[in-house]
Amino acid sequence: MTTSEAPTSALGAGPGFVVQLDAFSGPLDLLLHLLREEQLEIADIPIARIADQFLQAIHELGLNQAADYLDMASRLVRLKAQMLLPRGSEEDGWEDPRAELVRRLLEYQQIREIAVWMGRAAERRAEQFARGYLPAPPELPPPPLALDLLELLQAVERVIAGIPSPVLHRVVARPLDVETATRRIEQLLEEREQIGWLEALGPRPTIVDVLSTLLALLELAKRGTLRLVQPAAFAPMVIARDPARPAA
Amino acid sequence: MTPLAQLLEAALFSAARPLTVEELSTLEQEATLADVRMALEQIREHYDFEQHGVELLELAGGYQILTRPVHAAAIERAHFSVRTPKLTAAALETLAVIAYRQPVGRAEIEEIRGVSAGGVLRTLQERGLIEVVGRAEALGRPLLYGTAPMFLELLGLRDLADLPRAEELTIALQPHRPSAEGEDDAAAYVEAES
Numbered sequence: 001m002t003t004s005e006a007p008t009s010a011l012g013a014g015p016g017f018v019v020q021l022d023a024f025s026g027p028l029d030l031l032l033h034l035l036r037e038e039q040l041e042i043a044d045i046p047i048a049r050i051a052d053q054f055l056q057a058i059h060e061l062g063l064n065q066a067a068d069y070l071d072m073a074s075r076l077v078r079l080k081a082q083m084l085l086p087r088g089s090e091e092d093g094w095e096d097p098r099a100e101l102v103r104r105l106l107e108y109q110q111i112r113e114i115a116v117w118m119g120r121a122a123e124r125r126a127e128q129f130a131r132g133y134l135p136a137p138p139e140l141p142p143p144p145l146a147l148d149l150l151e152l153l154q155a156v157e158r159v160i161a162g163i164p165s166p167v168l169h170r171v172v173a174r175p176l177d178v179e180t181a182t183r184r185i186e187q188l189l190e191e192r193e194q195i196g197w198l199e200a201l202g203p204r205p206t207i208v209d210v211l212s213t214l215l216a217l218l219e220l221a222k223r224g225t226l227r228l229v230q231p232a233a234f235a236p237m238v239i240a241r242d243p244a245r246p247a248a
Numbered sequence: 249m250t251p252l253a254q255l256l257e258a259a260l261f262s263a264a265r266p267l268t269v270e271e272l273s274t275l276e277q278e279a280t281l282a283d284v285r286m287a288l289e290q291i292r293e294h295y296d297f298e299q300h301g302v303e304l305l306e307l308a309g310g311y312q313i314l315t316r317p318v319h320a321a322a323i324e325r326a327h328f329s330v331r332t333p334k335l336t337a338a339a340l341e342t343l344a345v346i347a348y349r350q351p352v353g354r355a356e357i358e359e360i361r362g363v364s365a366g367g368v369l370r371t372l373q374e375r376g377l378i379e380v381v382g383r384a385e386a387l388g389r390p391l392l393y394g395t396a397p398m399f400l401e402l403l404g405l406r407d408l409a410d411l412p413r414a415e416e417l418t419i420a421l422q423p424h425r426p427s428a429e430g431e432d433d434a435a436a437y438v439e440a441e442s
Contacts, residue, residue: 023363025337025338025341025363026338026341026361026362026363026364027363028361029337029360029362067364067365068362068363071362072362103258104359104360104362107360108360108362109349110362111341111344111345111360111361112341113412114344114347114348114412115337115340115341115343115410116340117411118340118343118344118347118411119334119335119337119340121403121405122335122340122403122404122406123334123336123367123404124317124404125330125332125401125402125403125404126320126331126332126334127317127320128305128314128316128317128320128404129315129320129323129329130264130265130304130312130313130314131261131262131263131264131313132264132329141303158291178368184326
């Protein structure tokens with residue numbers, strides 16, 4: 001609430017009343033309070049006097065920063081000015097500028113009365129306790145399986161019966177030919193200083209050729225016969241003759 | 249007590265909230281709503297006549313077993329239970345506007361109370377005392393609020409009709425009127441006060 005941050009202070013030194021800040025729940029409440037203290041009738045508010053008191057009150061209560069109170073203050077000041085204007089006779093259809101404020105104050109007073117009634121009702125009800133609140137039980141995990149051996153075996157048989165006839169793979173031995181690959185690379189490097197990976201593979205390579213070539217390259221690199229260079233990430237590999245050991 | 253009354257007593261004891269006559273009637277297939285009401289009356293009389301520490305109350309459209317007020321202090325001292333914290337004046341005023349004007353939008357609440365209501369409305373909604381009941385046709389289709397069943401439970405009311413009626417208040421509750429009639433309202437108020 002807007003009032004809670006303001007410092008607590010007494011409302012003037014006037015007729016000796018002290019006001020707690022949290023006693024007010026809004027500008028209308030403060031206004032009603034001022035009217036009550038001065039024993040003024042809502043229907044015939046002396047606007048000039050009450051406007052000054054309101055301004056003084058919110059200043060002393062430190063409420064002059066609160067928007068709701070400032071809004072009311074500006075309304076009161078405007079009303080005060082309107083009341084100073086010369087008015088025609090009642091028959092001319094002169095409308096009391098205070099009428100709207102009076103209506104709001106009366107309406108607010110009704111609400112206050114209901115609020116007090118409701119507060120008392122809630123206090124009475126709080127004197128009685130119901131059974132403590134019980135949270136809904138958490139969802140239980142499914143109960144553990146209770147099976148005997150026969151049921152378990154039957155279940156296994158059902159599962160096995162459901163499996164389609166097994167798919168068989170024939171494994172054919174395709175021996176790697178690292179030596180041929182090694183010879184081919186050495187031959188290429190005798191002709192040129194560096195070759196590409198695709199050249200090293202030779203024409204129309206099979207998966208076996210690729211693996212053989214790869215193993216041959218690694219073996220030759222380990223021996224120091226050649227260097228494997230990748231100029232950039234994901235770039236094709238370059239196979240270069242090792243400059244320290246020029247090919248024979 | 250009859251077997252039906254015993255059954256209802258057991259159900260009311262086990263529930264942490266008020267149970268309606270309709271809900272209670274599902275406990276026993278052959279029981280009519282009238283049977284349930286009669287059995288409830290029997291439980292209530294039994295508690296009162298035998299001077300039990302609990303009583304059966306009609307609350308928020310249903311029935312609930314509650315401890316009697318006379319024991320509140322002792323129960324609280326022993327920390328077995330605590331009183332619901334009091335509502336602030338701002339919360340009570342806002343509830344009052346909503347209870348009498350529902351469905352009502354935030355703008356009207358703020359207009360009547362003269363202060364912004366956003367924070368209070370959120371708190372009341374979190375406590376389950378009010379709920380959004382629709383949207384107004386006005387610009388921006390603002391949310392409209394109404395009281396929730398928890399509101400009745402908090403105040404110990406059977407239904408909204410238990411709230412004081414207009415003529416029971418010092419100032420009669422009036423719907424919005426053109427401002428020109430404000431003076432008439434004021435005159436009526438002065439008479440009522442004197």
